[in-house]
Structure formats: structure tokens, C-alpha cells
Amino acid sequence: xxxxxxxxxxxxxxxxxxxxxxxxxxxxxxxxxxxxxxxxxxxxxxxxxxxxxxxxxxxxxxxxxxxxxxxxxxxxxxxxxxxxxxxxxxxxxxxxxxxxxxxxxxxxxxxxxxxxxxxxxxxxxxxxxxxxxxxxxxxxxxxxxxxxxxxxxxxxxxxxxxxxxxxxxxxxxxxxxxxxxxxxxxxxxxxxxxxxxxxxxxxxxxxxxxxxxxxxxxxxxxxxxxxxxxxxxxxxxxxxxxxxxxxxxxxxxxxxxxxxxxxxxxxxxxxxxxxxxxxxxxxxxxxxxxxxxxxxxxxxxxxxxxxxxxxxxxxxxxxxxxxxxxxxxxxxxxxxxxxxxxxxxxxxxxxx
Amino acid sequence: xxxxxxxxxxxxxxxxxxxxxxxxxxxxxxxxxxxxxxxxxxxxxxxxxxxxxxxxxxxxxxxxxxxxxxxxxxxxxxxxxxxxxxxxxxxxxxxxxxxxxxxxxxxxxxxxxxxxxxxxxxxxxxxxxxxxxxxxxxxxxxxxxxxxxxxxxxxxxxxxxxxxxxxxxxxxxxxxxxxxxxxxxxxxxxxxxxxxxxxxxxxxxxxxxxxxxxxxxxxxxxxxxxxxxxxxxxxxxxxxxxxxxxxxxxxxxxxxxxxxxxxxxxxxxxxxxxxxxxxxxxxxxxxxxxxxxxxxxxxxxxxxxxxxxxxxxxxxxxxxxxxxxxxxxxxxxxxxxxxxxxxxxxxxxxxx
Numbered sequence: 291x292x293x294x295x296x297x298x299x300x301x302x303x304x305x306x307x308x309x310x311x312x313x314x315x316x317x318x319x320x321x322x323x324x325x326x327x328x329x330x331x332x333x334x335x336x337x338x339x340x341x342x343x344x345x346x347x348x349x350x351x352x353x354x355x356x357x358x359x360x361x362x363x364x365x366x367x368x369x370x371x372x373x374x375x376x377x378x379x380x381x382x383x384x385x386x387x388x389x390x391x392x393x394x395x396x397x398x399x400x401x402x403x404x405x406x407x408x409x410x411x412x413x414x415x416x417x418x419x420x421x422x423x424x425x426x427x428x429x430x431x432x433x434x435x436x437x438x439x440x441x442x443x444x445x446x447x448x449x450x451x452x453x454x455x456x457x458x459x460x461x462x463x464x465x466x467x468x469x470x471x472x473x474x475x476x477x478x479x480x481x482x483x484x485x486x487x488x489x490x491x492x493x494x495x496x497x498x499x500x501x502x503x504x505x506x507x508x509x510x511x512x513x514x515x516x517x518x519x520x521x522x523x524x525x526x527x528x529x530x531x532x533x534x535x536x537x538x539x540x541x542x543x544x545x546x547x548x549x550x551x552x553x554x555x556x557x558x559x560x561x562x563x564x565x566x567x568x569x570x571x572x573x574x575x576x577x578x579x580x581x582x583x584x585x586x587x588x589x590x591x592x593x594x595x596x597x598x599x600x601x602x603x604x605x606x607x608x609x610x611x612x613x614x615x616x617x618x619x620x621x622x623x624x625x626x627x628x629x630x631x632x633x634x635x636x637x638x639x640x641x642x
Numbered sequence: 643x644x645x646x647x648x649x650x651x652x653x654x655x656x657x658x659x660x661x662x663x664x665x666x667x668x669x670x671x672x673x674x675x676x677x678x679x680x681x682x683x684x685x686x687x688x689x690x691x692x693x694x695x696x697x698x699x700x701x702x703x704x705x706x707x708x709x710x711x712x713x714x715x716x717x718x719x720x721x722x723x724x725x726x727x728x729x730x731x732x733x734x735x736x737x738x739x740x741x742x743x744x745x746x747x748x749x750x751x752x753x754x755x756x757x758x759x760x761x762x763x764x765x766x767x768x769x770x771x772x773x774x775x776x777x778x779x780x781x782x783x784x785x786x787x788x789x790x791x792x793x794x795x796x797x798x799x800x801x802x803x804x805x806x807x808x809x810x811x812x813x814x815x816x817x818x819x820x821x822x823x824x825x826x827x828x829x830x831x832x833x834x835x836x837x838x839x840x841x842x843x844x845x846x847x848x849x850x851x852x853x854x855x856x857x858x859x860x861x862x863x864x865x866x867x868x869x870x871x872x873x874x875x876x877x878x879x880x881x882x883x884x885x886x887x888x889x890x891x892x893x894x895x896x897x898x899x900x901x902x903x904x905x906x907x908x909x910x911x912x913x914x915x916x917x918x919x920x921x922x923x924x925x926x927x928x929x930x931x932x933x934x935x936x937x938x939x940x941x942x943x944x945x946x947x948x949x950x951x952x953x954x955x956x957x958x959x960x961x962x963x964x965x966x967x968x969x970x971x972x973x974x975x976x977x978x979x980x981x982x983x984x985x986x987x988x989x990x991x992x993x994x
Contacts (some may be wrong), residue, residue, distance in 0.1 A: 310683055315758035316786055322764075322771035323781045330807070331778050332747040343782030347747050347805050349701040356750040356785045356801060366789055395684040395699050398708040400752065400799055407669030412674070419674035426683050430674045431696030432759075433708045433799065434668055439716055445792050447785065449801035453699050455682070489791075581759060 301526055321512030337462045339550050341389040341539060342452070351454045353392035357382040358400075358447030361485040362515070367443045369499055369511040371444065372410050375446055376417025377424075379516030380484045383450035384425040385539040388522040391529030396430035397422065404438040414446065417517065424520040425450075442571060452522075458529055463536035463551025463596065466623055470498035470535055471547075471599045472557065473609065474620035475524065477592030479516035479568060482587045483542045488514065491576045503571050513568055514622040521593040528595065528610035531589055533605065536596035540588040545629050548594060549641045556626030560633065566590045580634045591620060689814045691740040691902050691993060693891060694804070696812055705744035709734040710752075710799030713837040714867070719795045721851060721863040724762050726771025727798055728836045729776075733870030735802035736777040737891040737945065740874040743813035743863045743881030744804030748782035749774065754797040756790040766798065769869065776872040777802075804874075810881055815888035815903025815948065818975055822887055822949045824900075824909065824960035825961065827876065829944030831920060835894045836938045840866065843928045855923050865920055873945040879964035880947065885957065888948035892940040897981050900946065901993045908978030912985065913971055918942045932986045943972060947985035 297521040327333070335344035335351065336612070359378045366375040384394045399418060411434075422429055427450070454460060463607070480488065492499070492510075499511030506513055521539065528534050536551040548557040565583075569590065573583050583589060595617070597605045609617040629638045680769070686704065687696035694705040711730045718727040736746045749769060753763070763786075774781055779802070806812060832840065844851070844862075851863030858865055873891065880886050888903040900909040917935075921942065925935050935941060947969070949957045954971070961969040979988045 312758045312786060312788055315763040317761045318760040318764035319753070319767035319784075319786070320781075322767040323774060325771055325780065327774075327778045327780050331745060332805075334748070334780050334782065343748065343750065345782060347702065348808065350699065352704070352747070352803070354748065354750055354782050354801075354803060356752055356783055358752065358754070358785055358787050358789075359790055360787055361791060374918055393683060395704070396695065396697055396706065398685070398695065398706055398801055400708055400710065401671070402710070402754075402797060406664045408670040411667040412670035415671035415674040418671070419677055422675060422677045422679075426679045427683065428677065428679050428686050428697065429672075430686065430697060430706050431708055432671075433710055434664060434671070435710050435712055436664055437710075437713055437797070439713060439838075440795065440797050441793055443792065445754060445789070445797070447799075449706075449750055451704070451706060451803060453684075456700065463663045478911065485789075566926045594730070602735065 306491065311622055312563065317513060318416035332452060340462060341386040341550065342392065344390065344494050351460065353387050353390050353451065353452040353460070354407040355383050356387035356449040357386065358445060359482050361489060362482045363389065363444050363446055364489060365485060365514055366528065369515060371515055372413035373417035374517040376414035377421040377517035379418055379448040380421025380425050381520050382482050382541070383448050383518060384427065384522040385518065387450050387452035388525035388593070389453070389537045389539045391458065391525060393526045394425045394427035394450055394452045394522050395476050396428045397448050397450045398430055399432040399448040401434045402437055402441045404441055404443060406434070406436050421520060422431040425522045461529060461534060461537050465535040466555055466596050467535070468555060468623050468625045469599055470596050470623040471594040471602050471619060472559065472621040472623065473617045474599060475521060475593040475614045475617045476591060477588045478519040480514060481518040481541065481588060481592060483588065487586060488572060491572055495575050505567055519592050524609055524612040524614045528605065528608050533598040533601035534595060538594040540592055540594065543641055544585045544587055544589060544642050545631070546585050548629050551596065554627055556624040557621060557629045558624050559621040559629065559631045561621055562631060562633070563590060563618055563620065581636055584631060584636060585638060594620070606641055668820045678897045686711045687812060689812065692814060693738040693902070694744060696742065703812065705739050705742050705812070706801065707719065707738035707803040708801040709738065710797060711834050711850060713841060714834045715796050715798055716841060717837060717863065717866055721867060724765035724865055725769035726867040726869045728766035729773040729869035731770055731798050731800040732777050733872050734834050734950050735800050736872060736874040737870065738781065739802050739804035740877035740945070741889045743806070743810065743877060743889055745807055745878045746779035746802055746874050748776045749802045750779045750782055751784040751799050751800040753786045754793045755787055756793055756795060758786070758788050762891045773872060777874045786804025813881060813886060813889050817887040818904040818907055818948050819887070820907060820975050820977045821951055821974040822948050823971060824952050824973040825947040825949060825957060826913065826943035826974065827873060827945040827969045828942060829940045830871040830986045832866060833870040833893065833940060835940065839938060840924060843924055847927050857919055871944050876961055876964040876966045880960050881956065885950040885953035886947060886948065890946040891948065892944055895993055896937045896939055896941060897983070898937050898990050898993050900981050903948065906979055907975060909975050911973040911981065911982045911983045912972055914983060914985070915942060915972065916969055933988055936983060936988060937990060946972070
């Protein structure tokens with residue numbers, strides 16, 4: 291088993307993100323916020339550590355997620371390209387809804403900036419619009435704050451709400467059993483995770499973002515900015531199927547995210563596909579161990595479906611029709627705990 | 643009629659917030675985001691310019707608002723007091739839900755910071771917890787991002803969702819009629835609006851935040867940081883009454899917010915109570931005209947209820963029981979448009 295702090299050379303902590311300090315601060319924050327309102331204000335659905343908060347209200351169950359695009363915006367600033375990160379506002383949020391099988395209803399965006407720039411905002415809006423169409427949900431509001439004393443450049447974030455159509459229950463992973471299969475849907479690149487590390491690598495290696503990396507066609511900047519693939523539509527198309535036992539968005543934390551679905555089974559990733567060259571390029575640049583790569587980046591697979599093995603062929607057909615003909619078998623569920631990549635000798639115990 | 647740009651000396655534009663530049667950037671953003679999803683993903687409720695986005699989904703109607711605490715956090719930083727702004731995360735959001743008569747279900751918070759500080763996060767959490775109890779809703783999730791390259795200090799924001807209990811319809815103000823009365827519920831201070839201007843005033847006048855202003859007991863810093871009063875509970879207690887025609891949270895934009903409720907009636911504020919000394923102190927400090935004060939700050943009244951005049955006494959009794967015995971008659975609705983404060987010779991045409 292590896293702990294975060296053990297991975298050598300380049301780690302997230304050494305790149306400036308100290309996960310344990312964040313955990314401590316978060317624990318302090320959450321100590322006083324465990325208030326349970328009267329039932330007339332909704333009954334929260336317990337799914338500790340999961341991607342989305344869920345609550346039953348009136349005759350519906352809702353899911354809610356909130357996330358920012360993070361430091362990927364700093365790369366957008368360097369490249370002066372804003373459509374991709376605009377689209378990411380939707381992607382980073384609705385993919386978390388997808389992980390509980392909720393259908394997106396709407397998104398609200400929050401843009402903090404040091405100055406309002408109409409051409410930049412226009413580009414962010416075009417990306418946002420594309421994301422909304424891809425996720426099939428409406429923009430229900432937003433907040434734009436011009437706060438030069440708080441923010442350098444731009445911060446982009448949002449919140450997504452979703453619901454469970456009649457008869458559908460939240461998919462929390464509790465039905466995952468040894469013997470289940472793991473299907474992976476490819477990512478479109480880094481999505482919006484790991485950029486603090488990426489930016490440090492790029493700077494230390496004096497990479498010219500305007501030129502392609504060896505073997506690539508588009509510039510490194512464009513390749514790194516590729517918007518997060520939106521998985522909510524395909525998740526919505528399979529979420530009513532009883533053989534779908536778990537769904538996971540591989541965001542920050544990489545393959546460790548699978549542990550969020552079920553703490554008492556082992557996720558064995560014995561068929562992980564070839565890692566896309568972009569990740570290998572970054573890995574080589576920083577001499578980053580596999581252990582750190584797989585817990586920081588999605589490494590080519592952005593979304594995972596856990597399904598009953600006897601329904602593998604059928605699930606693939608459904609994914610094909612739902613816009614994911616590129617879904618591949620990446621592993622299986624065994625007795626045990628944690629996540630393993632046997633070919634690389636990697637084992638992870640928990641989510642963080 | 644006054645336009646924003648005409649108000650002399652201290653205006654929001656001269657303090658660093660240029661509203662028209664924000665409007666232009668926002669228009670550019672929204673140009674590409676008008677996508678309407680299929681009805682199976684919810685049917686947005688049209689209430690243009692209103693406080694909350696609303697959408698019908700399944701068998702419920704939901705409301706959603708998103709807002710940040712804004713530059714008030716910079717004062718929190720100066721004072722190193724964080725509970726108040728933690729509570730504001732809830733207040734600034736649920737008060738917008740209150741303005742459409744929605745009952746809060748839950749809040750998600752977003753904290754961006756340059757470093758995670760457990761004692762600061764603990765204080766933010768205590769405030770957040772107080773706000774949740776006051777608004778009777780749960781914390782359904784959150785995002786904490788340590789992004790020193792984007793944020794100086796701390797930014798606090800959030801999103802709130804609410805719903806309309808069975809039989810209740812959104813209160814948009816469309817039923818407001820000439821003859822209706824306006825009841826005002828006092829604020830607890832500045833709430834979380836106007837702080838860019840306030841900070842500039844404090845700096846230029848070299849105010850010591852640790853000492854009380856003349857006539858006050860607590861320090862100026864404490865007085866300015868007083869958390870936003872939470873109006874969602876009282877709004878929830880009266881929102882089922884047919885005589886309640888409109889609800890308004892007087893946030894950024896001050897009394898102009900009333901115009902959001904109905905563009906074709908005049909809101910005549912002919913009984914505005916004495917403006918609290920805190921506002922007068924700031925006004926004198928910057929020689930700020932009344933016109934600017936009333937469109938930047940709440941000036942002592944944080945929430946307004948528009949009700950049928952024959953139900954005035956009954957509405958006051960209900961507010962009394964709902965925790966607002968201090969609600970006062972502040973004006974009435976007439977034929978016309980805009981907002982007037984006759985005693986001060988003020989007239990405003992639109993919201994912004």
C-alpha cells in the first residue's frame with residue numbers, strides 16, 4: 291500500500307497542494323455544520339464520501355454537486371483561451387451527478403474576476419452553452435463578482451442539481467459485488483484535475499505551450515485545455531438498469547475514486563488500456579512514479595461503470611447507443627478492499 | 643430620475659465596481675447559454691430578473707440561488723473574525739430563496755483560499771452552522787479549493803436550493819397591485835453589500851476598526867461584520883397566504899430591488915424609518931448622496947413584504963409570530979413605475 295506522502299519526487303504535496311492540511315481544515319469546518327433540519331425541509335440521503343449530496347423533498351429525490359474548474363483557468367489565461375474552461379464549469383459538476391445516476395436539471399455558474407472582459411466572458415459563455423447542450427440542462431442562474439482584491443484573473447465554478455426520474459434510485463455502489471465487471475469510458479485528456487502539478491512541470495521544463503509536444507498535432511496548450519468529457523447523458527441512459535451497480539467519475543484522486551463506491555470490495559484494474567501519450571509525456575517530464583500519476587490524473591479513463599458480469603454485452607450495447615461506443619472493459623471486482631493495478635504493482639487503500 | 647453614473651462624489655463606479663462593464667460582460671456570457679433542455683430534464687419557470695432560478699421537475703418546483711459573500715471577507719481578514727462571514731454564506735443565498743417564497747432545502751458552500759487554516763475554517767464552520775440552523779436547512783456538500791495562484795486570502799460563496807411545499811406557488815410579484823402595502827423587516831447592518839465602497843471609505847478616513855464609531859458600543863469592525871439577517875423562516879411562514887403579493891431581499895442595489903418584483907407599479911416608500919446610525923456614519927464619512935446610499939445599502943430595511951392592504955394587521959401578526967415583531971409599514975404601491983422616497987426627493991427607474 292502506498293500513502294500519498296510516500297510517492298517520491300513529484301507529488302501533489304510538493305507541487306503545492308497539501309491534501310492532509312486541507313483535510314484538517316475541512317474537518318474543522320464540518321464540525322459545526324451537522325445540523326439536521328426538520329423533515330419538512332427535506333430528508334438528506336446518507337451516502338458519506340460520495341460525489342453528490344442527496345436529499346428527498348416532497349415527492350422527489352434531488353442530487354447536488356458543487357465544484358470549480360480549479361487552476362486549469364491559469365492555463366486558460368496563459369493561452370487566452372476560455373471556451374474550454376467555460377465548458378468545464380458544466381463538466382466538473384454534472385459528472386459528479388452522473389456518478390449517482392442523477393439526471394441533470396440545471397447548473398448555476400460563479401465567475402470571480404479581477405475585471406469584467408466582454409470578449410473573455412463571451413468565450414466562457416460559448417463553452418458553458420456547449421456544456422449545457424451536452425448535459426441537456428439549463429443555466430438556472432449565476433453570480434459574477436468583480437473582486438480584484440480577492441482574485442487574480444478569473445475563477446470559474448458552479449453548482450449542478452439533478453433528480454431521479456420516477457422509479458430510479460440513487461446509485462451509490464452499495465450493490466457492487468465480487469464478480470462485477472468494470473467498464474471504462476475514455477477521457478478527453480486531463481479534464482480539470484492535476485493542474486497545479488502540471489503547471490509546475492511545464493514551468494520547470496520551460497515548455498512552450500504554443501507548440502505541440504512530440505507526436506502531437508495541436509499545441510500543448512490546446513491539448514491540455516481540452517474540455518472535460520461530459521458523461522451525464524450516458525449515465526442517465528443506463529441508470530435505470532438494475533445490473534448497473536456503481537458509477538464513478540475519475541476526477542481528483544484518479545482511480546482512488548472507486549473506493550468511494552464501496553469500501554469492502556477490491557477494484558482490480560487488470561485491463562487498463564494504454565495510457566494516452568499526453569499523460570506519459572507529463573510523467574516523463576517530472577519523473578513521476580505511476581503511483582502518483584494514477585492518483586492524480588484520470589490516465590485515460592474518465593468514467594467507470596460497475597455492472598453485473600452477465601450483463602456485460604448488454605451494458606456495452608447500451609453505452610454504444612448512449613454515445614460511448616469507446617467504453618472498454620478495464621477490470622473486475624473481487625473480494626477485498628481498495629484499488630489494484632496488478633500490471634503496475636500498484637495498490638491503493640482509501641480515497642484519500 | 644437618477645442614473646447610477648450621475649450620483650456624484652462617491653459612487654460604486656468610482657469605488658472600483660463598474661456596473662455597466664459588468665453588465666456588458668454578463669450579456670456576452672449569456673448570449674450562448676440560452677439552451678432549453680428537453681422537458682424530461684425540467685421545465686424552467688420564467689421569472690426574468692428575479693432573485694432565484696426556478697424549475698419544475700417531476701412533481702415539484704425548485705428554486706436555486708447562488709451568491710458569494712463578496713469583499714466583506716476582506717474586512718473579516720483585517721479583523722481576523724470569520725464566524726460572521728461564514729454565516730453570511732447561508733444568509734446571502736437563502737434570502738434570495740425567501741424572495742420567491744421558496745422553503746430552503748439545503749446549501750452547498752465554496753471556499754477558495756490561499757492556504758487551508760484549520761482555526762479559520764473552524765470559525766467559518768461555526769458561522770455556517772448557525773446560518774443553517776437559522777434557515778432550517780442542511781449543508782448538502784461543498785468545495786474547498788486551495789488555489790494560492792488565483793485567490794488572495796479567502797473567498798466564500800455558496801448555492802442554496804429550495805422548494806415550494808405542496809399547494810404553494812412561487813411569489814414573483816406579478817399579483818402586486820396599486821393599493822398594496824409595503825412592510826419592511828429591519829436589517830442587522832450592512833449585510834454583505836457595498837463593502838468595496840465601505841473599505842475605500844474606511845481606508846481614506848483612516849478608521850481604526852478596533853474602536854467603536856461615535857455613539858456605538860462594539861468596535862466598528864464588529865459592527866460592520868454583523869452577519870446578514872436570515873429572512874427565509876419568516877418568508878416561509880407567510881408564503882402560503884394569498885394576500886402576500888411580493889417579497890424582496892434588499893441586497894446589492896438597495897431599494898431598487900423592488901423594481902424586480904413588478905415593472906409597472908410604483909413603490910412609494912413614504913414611511914421609511916430612521917436610517918440606523920451606522921449608515922449615517924458611512925454617508926458622512928464619504929459625503930455620499932442619499933441617491934447613492936439607497937441604491938447601494940439596505941439603509942436599515944433588509945426585507946420587504948408586499949401585501950394586500952386589508953390584510954395589513956393580519957400580516958403583521960403573522961410576522962410577529964414568525965420571528966419578525968419588528969416589521970414596520972414602510973410604504974405603499976401606487977400606479978406608475980419605479981421606486982420613490984418622497985421625503986428625500988429620490989426616484990429610481992429600474993433595477994440597474
